[in-house]
Amino acid sequence: EPEVTQTPSHQVTQMGQEVILRCVPISNHLYFYWYRQILGQKVEFLVSFYNNEISEKSEIFDDQFSVERPDGSNFTLKIRSTKLEDSAMYFCASSEFAGRVKTQYFGPGTRLLVL
Amino acid sequence: DQQVKQNSPSLSVQEGRISILNCDYTNSMFDYFLWYKKYPAEGPTFLISISSIKDKNEDGRFTVFLNKSAKHLSLHIVPSQPGDSAVYFCAASAKYGGATNKLIFGTGTLLAVQP
Numbered sequence: 001e002p003e004v005t006q007t008p009s010h011q012v013t014q015m016g017q018e019v020i021l022r023c024v025p026i027s028n029h030l031y032f033y034w035y036r037q038i039l040g041q042k043v044e045f046l047v048s049f050y051n052n053e054i055s056e057k058s059e060i061f062d063d064q065f066s067v068e069r070p071d072g073s074n075f076t077l078k079i080r081s082t083k084l085e086d087s088a089m090y091f092c093a094s095s096e097f098a099g100r101v102k103t104q105y106f107g108p109g110t111r112l113l114v115l
Numbered sequence: 116d117q118q119v120k121q122n123s124p125s126l127s128v129q130e131g132r133i134s135i136l137n138c139d140y141t142n143s144m145f146d147y148f149l150w151y152k153k154y155p156a157e158g159p160t161f162l163i164s165i166s167s168i169k170d171k172n173e174d175g176r177f178t179v180f181l182n183k184s185a186k187h188l189s190l191h192i193v194p195s196q197p198g199d200s201a202v203y204f205c206a207a208s209a210k211y212g213g214a215t216n217k218l219i220f221g222t223g224t225l226l227a228v229q230p
Contacts, residue, residue: 042223
């Protein structure tokens with residue numbers, strides 16, 4: 001069964017460093033998303049991406065964040081200058097449609113720890 | 116942002132009995148609802164969904180009921196199995212004139228199925 005994959009599974013970085021989180025969405029999916037879950041909190045939407053551009057972003061997704069689909073398979077989230085509060089699980093998701101059937105399938109996540 | 120609420124942080128059920136997980140929402144623009152199951156350190160796994168044009172959807176042991184007038188949905192698991200023990204998230208999506216369908220998550224309910 002096709003699945004969303006994410007690398008790395010864990011990332012430890014120093015505050016102020018740049019990190020790139022990578023995702024390979026399900027191959028025939030057209031819509032891509034990043035979410036995060038800070039420990040003990042709910043899963044929060046960060047950004048959605050369709051047709052090579054951002055469709056929607058949350059207030060969390062400020063100028064230090066960017067997303068890119070550098071080729072036909074990868075979808076990346078870059079955090080330019082990490083802060084302590086960026087420590088969280090980051091989930092990539094993809095969906096085939098954005099119409100009536102909107103099921104999003106999630107990857108296993110990247111645990112980011114900023115020291 | 117409390118648009119999706121799961122008021123029970125935990126639920127304990129005996130194996131073979133019914134598990135009922137509840138979710139309330141406030142945004143009347145939500146038109147698609149999903150339940151995800153999540154194990155620690157893994158991504159949310161899609162379980163079942165329901166469109167706002169329906170009031171029930173069934174898939175094997177899982178049934179989701181939607182009461183639009185009460186803005187309430189529930190997930191029934193019958194019979195419950197020890198492998199069902201996980202955190203269950205309710206999520207909702209709204210269609211805003213073609214914008215992509217970010218998911219708004221509840222805080223989750225930890226289900227423990229006792230053998």
